Amino acid sequence: xxxxxxxxxxxxxxxxxxxxxxxxxxxxxxxxxxxxxxxxxxxxxxxxxxxxxxxxxxxxxxxxxxxxxxxxxxxxxxxxxxxxxxxxxxxxxxxxxxxxxxxxxxxxxxxxxxxxxxxxxxxxxxxxxxxxxxxxxxxxxxxxxxxxxxxxxxxxxxxxxxxxxxxxxxxxxxxxxxxxxxxxxxxxxxxxxxxxxxxxxxxxxxxxxxxxxxxxxxxxxxxxxxxxxxxxxxxxxxxxxxxxxxxxxxxxxxxxxxxxxxxxxxxxxxxxxxxxxxxxxxxxxxxxxxxxxxxxxxxxxxxxxxxxxxxxxxxxxxxxxxxxxxxxxxxxxxxxxxxxxxxxxxxxxxxxxxxxxxxxxxxxxxxxxxxxxxxxxxxxxxxxxxxxxxxxxxxxxxxxxxxxxxxxxxxxxxxxxxxxxxxxxxxxxxxxxxxxxxxxxxxxxxxxxxxxxxxxxxxxxxxxxxxxxxxxxxxxxxxxxxxxxxxxxxxxxxxxxxxxxxxxxxxxxxxxxxxxxxxxxxxxxxxxxxxxxxxxxxxxxxxxxxxxxxxxxxxxxxxxxxxxxxxxxxxxxxxxxxxxxxxxxxxxxxxxxxxx
Amino acid sequence: xxxxxxxxxxxxxxxxxxxxxxxxxxxxxxxxxxxxxxxxxxxxxxxxxxxxxxxxxxxxxxxxxxxxxxxxxxxxxxxxxxxxxxxxxxxxxxxxxxxxxxxxxxxxxxxxxxxxxxxxxxxxxxxxxxxxxxxxxxxxxxxxxxxxxxxxxxxxxxxxxxxxxxxxxxxxxxxxxxxxxxxxxxxxxxxxxxxxxxxxxxxxxxxxxxxxxxxxxxxxxxxxxxxxxxxxxxxxxxxxxxxxxxxxxxx
Numbered sequence: 001x002x003x004x005x006x007x008x009x010x011x012x013x014x015x016x017x018x019x020x021x022x023x024x025x026x027x028x029x030x031x032x033x034x035x036x037x038x039x040x041x042x043x044x045x046x047x048x049x050x051x052x053x054x055x056x057x058x059x060x061x062x063x064x065x066x067x068x069x070x071x072x073x074x075x076x077x078x079x080x081x082x083x084x085x086x087x088x089x090x091x092x093x094x095x096x097x098x099x100x101x102x103x104x105x106x107x108x109x110x111x112x113x114x115x116x117x118x119x120x121x122x123x124x125x126x127x128x129x130x131x132x133x134x135x136x137x138x139x140x141x142x143x144x145x146x147x148x149x150x151x152x153x154x155x156x157x158x159x160x161x162x163x164x165x166x167x168x169x170x171x172x173x174x175x176x177x178x179x180x181x182x183x184x185x186x187x188x189x190x191x192x193x194x195x196x197x198x199x200x201x202x203x204x205x206x207x208x209x210x211x212x213x214x215x216x217x218x219x220x221x222x223x224x225x226x227x228x229x230x231x232x233x234x235x236x237x238x239x240x241x242x243x244x245x246x247x248x249x250x251x252x253x254x255x256x257x258x259x260x261x262x263x264x265x266x267x268x269x270x271x272x273x274x275x276x277x278x279x280x281x282x283x284x285x286x287x288x289x290x291x292x293x294x295x296x297x298x299x300x301x302x303x304x305x306x307x308x309x310x311x312x313x314x315x316x317x318x319x320x321x322x323x324x325x326x327x328x329x330x331x332x333x334x335x336x337x338x339x340x341x342x343x344x345x346x347x348x349x350x351x352x353x354x355x356x357x358x359x360x361x362x363x364x365x366x367x368x369x370x371x372x373x374x375x376x377x378x379x380x381x382x383x384x385x386x387x388x389x390x391x392x393x394x395x396x397x398x399x400x401x402x403x404x405x406x407x408x409x410x411x412x413x414x415x416x417x418x419x420x421x422x423x424x425x426x427x428x429x430x431x432x433x434x435x436x437x438x439x440x441x442x443x444x445x446x447x448x449x450x451x452x453x454x455x456x457x458x459x460x461x462x463x464x465x466x467x468x469x470x471x472x473x474x475x476x477x478x479x480x481x482x483x484x485x486x487x488x489x490x491x492x493x494x495x496x497x498x499x500x501x502x503x504x505x506x507x508x509x510x511x512x513x514x515x516x517x518x519x520x521x522x523x524x525x526x527x528x529x530x531x532x533x534x535x536x537x538x539x540x541x542x543x544x545x546x547x548x549x550x551x552x553x554x555x556x557x558x559x560x561x562x563x564x565x566x567x568x569x570x571x572x573x574x575x576x577x578x579x580x581x582x583x584x585x586x587x588x589x590x591x592x593x594x595x596x
Numbered sequence: 597x598x599x600x601x602x603x604x605x606x607x608x609x610x611x612x613x614x615x616x617x618x619x620x621x622x623x624x625x626x627x628x629x630x631x632x633x634x635x636x637x638x639x640x641x642x643x644x645x646x647x648x649x650x651x652x653x654x655x656x657x658x659x660x661x662x663x664x665x666x667x668x669x670x671x672x673x674x675x676x677x678x679x680x681x682x683x684x685x686x687x688x689x690x691x692x693x694x695x696x697x698x699x700x701x702x703x704x705x706x707x708x709x710x711x712x713x714x715x716x717x718x719x720x721x722x723x724x725x726x727x728x729x730x731x732x733x734x735x736x737x738x739x740x741x742x743x744x745x746x747x748x749x750x751x752x753x754x755x756x757x758x759x760x761x762x763x764x765x766x767x768x769x770x771x772x773x774x775x776x777x778x779x780x781x782x783x784x785x786x787x788x789x790x791x792x793x794x795x796x797x798x799x800x801x802x803x804x805x806x807x808x809x810x811x812x813x814x815x816x817x818x819x820x821x822x823x824x825x826x827x828x829x830x831x832x833x834x835x836x837x838x839x840x841x842x843x844x845x846x847x
Contacts, residue, residue, distance in 0.1 A: 099719065131747070500642075
């Protein structure tokens with residue numbers, strides 16, 4: 001087996017992984033970084049983010065506002081000290097992106113422009129048309145090419161972490177083109193592999209978003225935190241789940257039911273004014289909007305389409321010129337995938353699974369409980385999203401915490417001696433055997449695609465926008481069954497060169513573990529909070545019993561264990577999450593209270 | 597839009613280097629609805645008919661750049677091309693032209709990656725700006741100058757379209773040239789002098805014979821042909837200015 005010796009290994013080369021790689025090398029150019037990605041970095045799913053990245057710039061805005069929007073948006077399940085650090089570093093990181101060449105949209109005077117986004121009190125979303133993630137990813141990737149100490153392992157698929165002597169010391173990869181294994185020795189490892197919403201049937205995610213890093217850390221005993229919180233994005237393409245950015249509503253788009261009525265006013269988000277009001281109506285938070293869709297569907301006020309019920313995203317009043325300038329990708333998606341000209345016809349949309357709020361448990365320095373292991377981005381749970389992420393917080397999270405992870409992993413790597421190569425090699429060979437067994441063992445009988453489909457349908461049924469105890473239990477049972485059947489999965493393709501069937505099987509194994517972590521965490525949370533909403537007697541938030549993070553721990557073939565951890569509350573006590581007119585009233589009352 | 601299910605024949609190039617002497621075509625009968633892309637057709641084949649078929653894909657929305665292929669002989673993104681447009685004819689899918697085939701529909705991308713690295717695709721500032729100084733000012737008109745060239749998704753359709761690249765893969769090619777142009781035109785950048793040697797090198801812009809097919813196939817309207825031709829002018833100017841200015845002509 002080939003061996004590569006790095007100081008820091010990074011698994012995943014999307015926004016967080018690339019930012020981390022640059023941070024390592026800028027903090028110490030003598031350190032060697034192994035940047036491992038199962039795709040070429042510019043294919044990473046950061047590329048598909050559309051709307052933008054939050055950072056306070058306007059004089060009437062403040063860090064305190066950004067903090068409060070984030071914590072209330074997360075239904076008080078955020079780590080408030082970490083949110084404090086986050087909001088204080090967002091703008092600086094977005095300026096850094098600007099210096100590196102990100103083509104942010106501008107105001108006439110040449111300064112950065114910002115747009116409104118859901119759940120944000122004041123406009124603070126930096127954007128590059130509606131291709132913000134694409135531009136951030138390409139800017140980071142192209143900038144990373146400046147640094148000779150970043151050694152890329154493109155199209156290298158990670159099959160395991162190497163843990164020895166109580167700390168992580170490397171990773172084992174398959175070079176996809178050759179099918180050959182490589183042991184990458186490292187003194188510290190950063191996981192930056194993104195989310196896992198592909199475990200749901202209808203989702204916005206790219207095919208590569210299969211929770212690999214979450215599963216790898218989890219299998220080595222690192223708890224996954226708050227996995228029950230999965231965000232449904234309210235405006236997605238029926239069938240494929242492709243995303244129509246929240247910026248559509250930030251720019252003034254309406255959501256209409258079958259009667260052409262802006263139904264959100266019936267769900268505590270009104271009044272319905274003709275121009276966008278921050279934190280009201282269409283600019284409410286995503287969990288509330290997806291839930292309102294569900295109720296409209298129950299009431300028979302949605303529109304029946306070939307791919308299920310839809311509502312209309314109406315952008316007609318914005319006019320073609322503004323749409324082409326501000327939302328060019330959305331225009332193209334609507335025209336080419338749906339045959340709809342959004343300047344003339346409303347776009348049919350429905351919610352789809354979009355974002356994994358939970359992830360690998362890390363502290364505010366991105367360090368996991370396993371020494372030497374760090375995580376950043378959607379795969380991690382650093383504590384800023386709580387029970388519901390606000391749009392435009394995650395792109396900037398990649399930068400803020402990618403940098404922290406890089407600097408911390410660099411620091412750690414200088415404190416430890418290189419591992420014992422022969423022990424690491426033995427470990428790596430075991431990992432190779434396990435990965436190879438998926439193909440080499442006798443002929444299995446279970447189709448990859450059937451297992452995947454059954455998983456995704458069961459997750460949608462049990463862990464969708466609204467949840468019931470008995471349905472969640474059925475999903476848990478189903479996942480137990482599927483994990484059992486997975487042992488007998490069939491991989492026809494026995495070749496080495498670019499064997500994607502083999503990789504799909506390994507990814508399915510990751511997905512099943514992560515799906516089970518989500519479902520079991522959901523079943524045990526007997527309250528409703530943020531994106532976790534129950535209809536079976538636990539319809540309210542329960543701060544007495546559940547103002548807690550869930551922690552799910554891997555238990556091999558058995559059902560994982562659930563425990564709970566404290567939530568760090570510094571200066572925002574849980575209150576009612578109010579939006580629309582009610583929100584304004586609550587803000588006014590709070591301000592009056594402060595004056596009194 | 598017709599939502600009923602029909603059957604289309606997909607003829608897919610196969611090549612598994614460990615067992616096939618030469619590439620060959622394999623036919624599959626695929627059920628489809630009007631909203632299905634070629635990518636979804638290939639996914640159906642992989643899931644239900646032939647698990648060993650390999651191809652790259654991810655985002656499904658024409659932004660990650662993974663699924664470039666020859667579809668009925670034309671370089672296209674599979675996620676962005678619909679089966680309905682070929683039906684009732686047979687749809688033919690092959691790996692992107694002008695690149696070595698790794699396997700089936702997967703090409704070897706090393707050449708493009710090396711070119712991308714060689715062009716210094718990052719801001720080179722004369723005097724680096726401190727974060728505390730805030731952002732560079734850049735007017736919408738200045739942004740407009742390069743924005744289109746920054747939209748390249750590296751899907752390589754333009755390389756598959758370029759007859760010159762097909763003849764001589766040393767030619768830097770349309771995509772990388774568009775990115776050279778993207779940085780040279782950025783008001784924050786002072787690196788054009790470092791990039792120009794590549795532009796007028798033997799492998800540079802003068803290889804282009806102005807066919808313009810690269811711009812036609814570009815799914816993001818980057819118009820690399822335009823970038824190449826502006827660079828021809830720049831390169832020529834640069835060449836002559838070298839005789840009259842002591843340090844050559846930068847920007």
